Amino acid sequence: MLDPKHIKSLKDLVGEENVFSDKAHMIAYSYDATRTRFEPDAVVFPRDEEDVSRILVYCNHHGIVITPRGAGSGFTGGALPTSGGIILAMEKHMNKILEIDMENMVAVVQPGVINMDLQKAAEEVGLFYPPDPASEEYSTLGGNVSENAGGMRAAKYGITKDYVMALRAVRPNGDIIRAGKRTIKDVAGYNVAGILIASEGTLAVLTELTLKLIPKPNFTKAYMGIFPSVDDAMNAVFKSLAAGANPVAMEFMDDLVVQALKEKLGIELPEDAGALLIGDVDGNVSEEVEFQLEILERSFKENGAQDFVIAHTAKERDKLWYARRNASPSITIFGSKKLNEDISVPRSMLPEALKRIYEIGDRYGFKVPCFGHAGDGNIHVNVMVDGSNEKQLEEGHKAIKEIFELVVEMGGTLSGEHGIGTSKAPFMDIAFNDAELTLFRDIKKAFDPNNILNPGKMGLPN
Amino acid sequence: MLDPKHIKSLKDLVGEENVFSDKAHMIAYSYDATRTRFEPDAVVFPRDEEDVSRILVYCNHHGIVITPRGAGSGFTGGALPTSGGIILAMEKHMNKILEIDMENMVAVVQPGVINMDLQKAAEEVGLFYPPDPASEEYSTLGGNVSENAGGMRAAKYGITKDYVMALRAVRPNGDIIRAGKRTIKDVAGYNVAGILIASEGTLAVLTELTLKLIPKPNFTKAYMGIFPSVDDAMNAVFKSLAAGANPVAMEFMDDLVVQALKEKLGIELPEDAGALLIGDVDGNVSEEVEFQLEILERSFKENGAQDFVIAHTAKERDKLWYARRNASPSITIFGSKKLNEDISVPRSMLPEALKRIYEIGDRYGFKVPCFGHAGDGNIHVNVMVDGSNEKQLEEGHKAIKEIFELVVEMGGTLSGEHGIGTSKAPFMDIAFNDAELTLFRDIKKAFDPNNILNPGKMGLPN
Numbered sequence: 042m043l044d045p046k047h048i049k050s051l052k053d054l055v056g057e058e059n060v061f062s063d064k065a066h067m068i069a070y071s072y073d074a075t076r077t078r079f080e081p082d083a084v085v086f087p088r089d090e091e092d093v094s095r096i097l098v099y100c101n102h103h104g105i106v107i108t109p110r111g112a113g114s115g116f117t118g119g120a121l122p123t124s125g126g127i128i129l130a131m132e133k134h135m136n137k138i139l140e141i142d143m144e145n146m147v148a149v150v151q152p153g154v155i156n157m158d159l160q161k162a163a164e165e166v167g168l169f170y171p172p173d174p175a176s177e178e179y180s181t182l183g184g185n186v187s188e189n190a191g192g193m194r195a196a197k198y199g200i201t202k203d204y205v206m207a208l209r210a211v212r213p214n215g216d217i218i219r220a221g222k223r224t225i226k227d228v229a230g231y232n233v234a235g236i237l238i239a240s241e242g243t244l245a246v247l248t249e250l251t252l253k254l255i256p257k258p259n260f261t262k263a264y265m266g267i268f269p270s271v272d273d274a275m276n277a278v279f280k281s282l283a284a285g286a287n288p289v290a291m292e293f294m295d296d297l298v299v300q301a302l303k304e305k306l307g308i309e310l311p312e313d314a315g316a317l318l319i320g321d322v323d324g325n326v327s328e329e330v331e332f333q334l335e336i337l338e339r340s341f342k343e344n345g346a347q348d349f350v351i352a353h354t355a356k357e358r359d360k361l362w363y364a365r366r367n368a369s370p371s372i373t374i375f376g377s378k379k380l381n382e383d384i385s386v387p388r389s390m391l392p393e394a395l396k397r398i399y400e401i402g403d404r405y406g407f408k409v410p411c412f413g414h415a416g417d418g419n420i421h422v423n424v425m426v427d428g429s430n431e432k433q434l435e436e437g438h439k440a441i442k443e444i445f446e447l448v449v450e451m452g453g454t455l456s457g458e459h460g461i462g463t464s465k466a467p468f469m470d471i472a473f474n475d476a477e478l479t480l481f482r483d484i485k486k487a488f489d490p491n492n493i494l495n496p497g498k499m500g501l502p503n
Numbered sequence: 504m505l506d507p508k509h510i511k512s513l514k515d516l517v518g519e520e521n522v523f524s525d526k527a528h529m530i531a532y533s534y535d536a537t538r539t540r541f542e543p544d545a546v547v548f549p550r551d552e553e554d555v556s557r558i559l560v561y562c563n564h565h566g567i568v569i570t571p572r573g574a575g576s577g578f579t580g581g582a583l584p585t586s587g588g589i590i591l592a593m594e595k596h597m598n599k600i601l602e603i604d605m606e607n608m609v610a611v612v613q614p615g616v617i618n619m620d621l622q623k624a625a626e627e628v629g630l631f632y633p634p635d636p637a638s639e640e641y642s643t644l645g646g647n648v649s650e651n652a653g654g655m656r657a658a659k660y661g662i663t664k665d666y667v668m669a670l671r672a673v674r675p676n677g678d679i680i681r682a683g684k685r686t687i688k689d690v691a692g693y694n695v696a697g698i699l700i701a702s703e704g705t706l707a708v709l710t711e712l713t714l715k716l717i718p719k720p721n722f723t724k725a726y727m728g729i730f731p732s733v734d735d736a737m738n739a740v741f742k743s744l745a746a747g748a749n750p751v752a753m754e755f756m757d758d759l760v761v762q763a764l765k766e767k768l769g770i771e772l773p774e775d776a777g778a779l780l781i782g783d784v785d786g787n788v789s790e791e792v793e794f795q796l797e798i799l800e801r802s803f804k805e806n807g808a809q810d811f812v813i814a815h816t817a818k819e820r821d822k823l824w825y826a827r828r829n830a831s832p833s834i835t836i837f838g839s840k841k842l843n844e845d846i847s848v849p850r851s852m853l854p855e856a857l858k859r860i861y862e863i864g865d866r867y868g869f870k871v872p873c874f875g876h877a878g879d880g881n882i883h884v885n886v887m888v889d890g891s892n893e894k895q896l897e898e899g900h901k902a903i904k905e906i907f908e909l910v911v912e913m914g915g916t917l918s919g920e921h922g923i924g925t926s927k928a929p930f931m932d933i934a935f936n937d938a939e940l941t942l943f944r945d946i947k948k949a950f951d952p953n954n955i956l957n958p959g960k961m962g963l964p965n
Contacts, residue, residue, distance in 0.1 A: 144741050144851035167747075189690045200688055202697075203665070216938035223849040225879035226662055226919035228651045228701045229927070229934055230961065231943050235664075235697025239690045256747040279606050285629075285718040285787070325747070328790040387685040389606035417687035457688035465691070472691055476678035480950075481693050487949035488942075499692065 043082035043126070047105060051085055051127070054095045059086040059133075070128045073113040073120050074176075075464055081108065081122035086133040090209065090217060090248040096129065097246065098215035100493055108495050109242040111153060111181030116381075117462030119188060119241040124496050124503060129246060131183055138162055139249070146254045147206055147223050152183025152247045156190075159252070168254040171198035174458065175369075183247050189239035191458030193290040196282075196320070196416030198255075200458070202238045207251035210237055213489045223251055236484065241460055242495045244488035258323040260330045261289070263352040263361050266318040266341040267311045271295050271399075271411075272392050273345035274316035278415045279388035281340030286333060290320040291416025292365050295395075298412045301371035308364050311348065319365050320416065321358075368412040369421070375408040376425030380437045382465075384448040385419040385457030397447055398422055405440045407433075419457030445471050461499045469500035505544035505588070509567060513547055513589070516557045521548040521595075532590045535575040535582050536638075537926055543570065543584035548595040552671065552679060552710040558591065559708065560677035562955050570957050571704040573615060573643030578845075579924030581650060581703040586958050586965060591708060593645055600624055601711070608716045609668055609685050614645025614709045618652075621714070630716040633660035636920065637831075645709050651701035653920030655752040658744075658782070658878030660717075662920070664700045669713035672699055674706075675951045685713055698946065703922055704957045706950035720785040722792045723751070725814040725823045728780040728803040729773045733757050733861075733873075734854050735807035736778035740877045741850035743802035748795060752782040753878025754827050757857070760874045763833035770826050773810065781827050782878065783820075830874040831883070837870040838887030842899045844927075846910040847881040847919030859909055860884055867902045869895075881919030907933050923961045931962035 043062070052060045060083060067080040087093045100107050106126030113120045122128055136153030143166055148159055156170075156177040163170045173192035174180055180190065186208070191200045207221030220233035237245055268274040278291060294302075294317045302308040310317070318341070322333035338349040352358035372379065386394045395411060402409035402424065413421040422444060426437040445455055445468045455465050455472045469478065478500065485492070485501050497503040505524070514522045522545060529542040549555045562569050568588030575582045584590055598615030605628055610621055618632075618639040625632045635654035636642055642652065648670070653662045669683030682695035699707055730736040740753060756764075756779045764770040772779070780803070784795035800811040814820035834841065848856045857873060864871035864886065875883040884906060888899040907917055907930045917927050917934045931940065940962065947954070947963050959965040 142849075142851070144745055145849045146745060147849075189694075191688045191690075195687055202694070212938070212942065216941065218939050218942055219936075220939075222847070222916045223914050224847045224881070224916055224919070225657055226653045226847045226876075226881045227916040228653075228920055228922050229917040230923070230931070230939070231946050232651075232664070232697050232701050233939075233942060233946075235694050235700070236946075238697070239694050244693075256749065283606055283608060287718065287787075324791065325749075326788065326790040326794045328788040329786065332788045385684070385686040385688045387604075387607045387609075389604070414688070419686070419688045452685050454684045454686055454689040455691040457686070458690055460690050461692070469692070476674070477680050477682075477692070477695075479678065480674065480680055480695060483949040484693050484695075484698075484946075487945045 043105065047103060048083055050099060051083065051096065054099060055085060055087060055092045059088065070110065070130065073118060074116045075118050075121070077118065077121065079121045079123045081128040082125050083127045084130055085127050086130050088134045090211065093129070093211045093246050093248055094215045094217055097211050097213050100127065101213045101215070101491055104491060104493065106493055106496055109246050111184030112179050114176040114180045115184060115188060115462060116459040117464040119460050119462040119498060120184070121463060123463055131181065135248065141166055143168070145223055148252045148254055150182055150250050150252065152181060152250060154182045156180050156182055156185055163254050164257065167257055169257040170204065170252065170254055172201045172204055182250055182252070186238055186247060186250055187240065187242050188460040191414065191419060193292060193414060195414060196291050197287050197289045204253045205234055205238055205250060206253050208234050208237065208247055209249035210245035210247050212245050213491060213493050221251065239460070241462060241498050243485060243498055243501060244494065259325050260327050261321050261323040262330050262334065263319070263321050263358040264334060264337055265350040265361050266337070266346045267314050267348040268316045268346050270315040271395050274318055275392040275395055275415070277318065277341045277344035277346060278391055280344055281337055282388065282416065284336055284340050286336040286340065288320045288322045288333060288337065288416060292319045292413065293415035293420065294365065294368055294412045295410060297375065297408055297410035298368045298372060301374050301410065302364055302367060305371045305374050306367055308367065310364060318415065319361050372410045372423055372425065375410060376427055378426050378428030380424040380426060380441050382422050382441055382444065383413065383419060383457045383459045384422055384444065384453055386448055386451050386453030388418045390451045390453065391415060391418065394448065394451055398444055401440050401443050405436050407437060407440060442468065463498060466498065466500040505567065509565060510545055512561060513545065513558065516561060517547060517549060517554045521550065532572065532592065535580060536578045537580045537583070539580065539583065541583045541585045543590040544587050545589045546592055547589050548592050550596045552673065555673045555708050555710055556677045556679055559673050559675050562589065563675045563677070563953055566953060566955065568955055568958055571708050573646030574641050576638045576642045577646060577650060577924060578921040579926040581922050581924040581960060582646070583925060585925055593643065597710065603628055605630070607685055610714045610716055612644055612712050612714065614643060614712060616644050618642050618644055618647055625716050626719065629719055631719040632666065632714065632716055634663045634666055644712055644714070648700055648709060648712055649702065649704050650922040653876065653881060655754060655876055657876060658753050659749050659751045666715045667696055667700055667712060668715050670696050670699060670709055671711035672707035672709050675953060675955050683713065701922070703924060703960050705947060705960055705963060706956065721787050722789050723783050723785040724792050724796065725783050725820040726796060726799055727812040727823050728799070728808045729776050729810040730778045730808050732777040733857050736780055737854040737857055737877065739780065739803045739806035739808060740853055742806055743799055744850065744878065746798055746802050748798040748802060750782045750784045750795060750799065750878060754781045754875065755877035755882065756827065756830055756874045757872060759837065759870055759872035760830045760834060763836050763872065764826055764829060767833045767836050768829055770829065772826060780877065781823050834872045834885055834887065837872060838889055840888050840890030842886040842888060842903050844884050844903055844906065845875070845881060845919045845921045846884055846906065846915055848910055848913050848915030850880045852913045852915065853877060853880065856910065856913055860906055863902050863905045867898050869899060869902060904930065925960060928960065928962040
């Protein structure tokens with residue numbers, strides 16, 4: 042519990058109307074998409090960067106823990122106040138698009154801006170902000186940068202880190218720092234922006250982001266490859282890409298997901314589909330789109346595809362994507378609770394990885410429907426259990442651990458896009474050795490010697 | 504001077520044949536492209552990562568300074584042993600391409616591999632490694648990563664950092680760390696690879712690099728825009744890019760460079776050219792190449808271009824690029840010594856930046872021929888002085904300082920691609936405030952508490 046004198050001091054710093062410690066607020070800011078709950082002691086809404094600096098100076102001095110928070114839509118607990126203290130919520134005031142610079146094709150935004158709001162603002166002036174996490178309608182850009190959010194378009198366009206040109210942030214001691222420039226090339230000083238991306242709010246508080254925009258391609262078409270088996274589809278993924286295909290997205294759904302979409306939502310999908318690959322291709326000229334579709338069709342068919350479908354109208358395209366977008370909600374037919382993890386492996390390992398993940402599921406007796414961003418090697422693996430059965434939950438977590446061990450052994454990562462937070466913290470020592478974990482702690486200490494920023498996340502000390 | 508007992512110990516660690524302290528070696532490893540000289544006390548050629556670790560453990564314990572070195576082709580002194588100690592030279596043993604993984608489109612290399620050797624190896628299997636610093640024929644990939652080297656293709660393809668997927672490195676305490684993965688998405692743990700890129704050998708010693716390769720585009724054409732003035736050309740740069748052009752390169756030469764190319768090398772160039780923009784466009788389909796050329800021609804002509812030339816044959820293309828490649832050697836007609844700096848500004852600031860850079864030159868009475876990578880905002884600015892005239896040299900350095908102040912005021916950076924090293928270290932406080940410089944020192948201390956790795960570089964403590 043925070044001493045009431047601190048609440049009063051924080052109110053003096055940023056205004057009475059921006060500091061709350063009532064029960065309703067504590068409950069409202071206790072959760073994220075992990076559905077676990079930790080109540081903070083106070084919620085503070087900074088009005089600007091100066092407020093952030095003042096709050097950090099105060100909390101650093103008094104050893105008060107701070108958890109920065111965007112929309113609280115994270116899947117791994119990065120925005121949960123697991124050690125109490127205060128939530129620093131960016132959504133109320135620090136939520137403005139400050140500039141769309143069309144001449145240099147960059148946007149300058151505050152961390153509380155919703156991803157989709159930036160996408161729309163860019164599109165209005167003929168530009169394009171590609172990172173599209175599934176949470177794009179409600180997650181904030183500050184959260185996206187802190188977790189280095191991915192999305193479907195990563196296969197061609199990369200992830201959030203590829204779009205961060207510069208940022209402003211506040212260190213726990215209150216120091217305001219700038220990192221990066223509105224230029225493609227900048228090699229002066231350490232790449233501080235690089236280390237703050239994906240640092241999950243443990244090193245500094247982001248206060249402004251300068252993000253790269255690109256010209257919007259003129260032509261887009263959607264495609265679907267229908268495969269007899271997951272193995273065929275997974276081979277087609279890396280072989281088509283190695284053959285020169287560069288699709289915007291290449292999304293995968295396995296036979297269980299196809300079954301769930303049919304049974305639960307009545308979505309029409311090809312008979313006997315053992316796996317699907319769905320995606321978009323784009324280009325400045327229609328010939329580039331055709332070029333991409335030709336490589337994909339040839340490569341898919343060489344790898345066993347039964348059929349290759351091109352969506353020629355917006356309606357056909359929407360139909361293909363409707364299936365993909367409903368993959369996640371549909372699979373609950375296999376169990377009331379899904380233990381979902383987003384693993385990522387080098388693409389050529391996908392066939393073997395999927396085969397062995399299903400074997401793990403079989404051994405435990407769980408269905409493990411898989412779908413996701415195969416084009417960049419990132420798969421959402423869902424171990425389906427009966428959430429009311431303690432024994433099943435325990436066994437499910439054991440299966441997840443085995444999956445992580447497998448993925449790391451194959452040169453993959455614990456998390457392709459969700460981050461580590463608290464959910465994956467227990468698995469850090471699978472992926473990193475003592476020397477690497479020590480380095481993480483050394484970096485943390487250099488930025489935040491009093492450990493006030495989001496302690497205990499990413500496997501770092503509490 | 505290094506105590507002879509240390510030389511003996513180092514020989515015990517890595518073999519007699521890999522440690523030298525004779526005068527000839529000390530001279531051979533005393534220089535880089537800055538042409539200043541600092542002799543080390545010893546040169547050590549590690550055979551592998553284990554050797555690197557052993558050497559670092561020993562030197563860290565005994566407080567012996569280490570300067571990692573690739574080819575010594577840097578322009579800012581990053582590889583100069585300014586504090587003596589040992590040179591850790593990667594060229595002899597740690598110079599192998601370990602793997603070209605065609606399935607995942609990555610290369611795994613040791614740091615001593617020459618950039619062009621990787622470009623060629625990739626090309627042989629139909630892949631493409633885009634970063635092309637002017638030193639590509641002799642600079643090493645370890646050096647490229649340490650300085651975050653740029654090049655001509657950055658306008659479309661980005662710079663070295665955009666191609667580093669993973670790396671291995673050794674900390675001063677001997678700890679071997681891995682960072683990153685052979686996957687597009689990886690958000691587990693701090694982005695250690697991100698902070699090691701461009702760290703100029705001050706944080707850890709790179710021992711292995713995993714670099715992204717991409718499919719080689721099928722079609723390339725070169726173009727040249729001829730402009731009456733630098734101002735017109737600089738407007739055309741950012742306006743054509745904002746209009747959707749995405750050229751591989753957009754290289755600039757001003758009227759002085761054009762004059763020098765004609766006078767010194769007899770190169771045929773258009774009469775009355777006040778400035779030139781030269782570059783390539785590429786694509787998977789010829790229509791994309793034509794699309795790009797159309798945007799460029801339209802945009803260039805809207806911004807005052809007298810002519811737009813397309814090279815239709817390899818010979819015509821070579822002729823255009825021959826001029827650009829000889830820009831640097833030709834300009835010595837304006838002074839025996841060039842004080843050359845590679846500034847970078849947001850592209851829309853190029854017209855104003857160039858105008859004011861020439862004004863600074865005029866005020867001091869120096870010619871300042873400029874050329875470079877306008878498409879990414881990076882310009883090589885050359886203050887030409889009489890190298891034998893002390894007074895001129897001193898005035899030239901004053902002009903350079905004014906240019907840096909101007910560039911930073913315009914939102915630009917001290918260095919687009921050459922790094923800071925020792926040459927630009929005195930200007931760090933123009934670009935960074937106390938809080939930022941303090942953070943750099945804190946990061947350095949976290950990685951290298953005894954300050955044995957390349958001390959004194961980047962404005963960090965000696």
